[in-house]
Amino acid sequence: MTREQDSADAVANPALLIWSRLIQGAAAVVIVLSLTLLLSPRLGEAIFNLVYFHQLAIPVEVPSLAHGYIWFANGIIGAVMAGWMICIILLARGPFLEGRLHAWNTIAIPLASWFLIDTAFSTVHGVWGNVLLNTATGLMFGIPLLFSRRHFIVKP
Secondary structure, three states: OOHHHHHHHHHHHHHHHHHHHHHHHHHHHHHHHHHHHOOOOHHHHHHHHHHHOOOOOOOOOOHHHHHHHHHHHHHHHHHHHHHHHHHEEEEEHHOOOOOOOOHHHHHHHHHHHHHHHHHHHHHHHHOHHHHHHHHHHHHHHHHHHHHHHHEEOOOO
């Protein structure tokens, strides 16, 4: 979808353009952080160590083979997250701008599901750094989704 198409759709509902851009911006932030896990495994590991151990390094000696596995697993997480966010951007640029309820649902329901499952799991395991990270991410998406909801109606 081109920028001109975005702008043409916004004439019909300028509020949706604002909410769409905020959702796209939130997704872009997640993509950058996700690609960090893939392209800079040491930095990605440091971020997870900060979230989990509240320090940049793992507090125990880890064999180099384990580092390879950790970096691979983090890279897979980053790839999945980046792919998911690209899908959200495409939805936000297209059917979301048209006010199609399925677009809102297709963005909001998976995000809410992820948030609840991941945050509950993190809470049970006492990983408060991840609960805070999830909360910040949830707010980045939740605010525009919450305020845009009234613009969506069922359309064929």
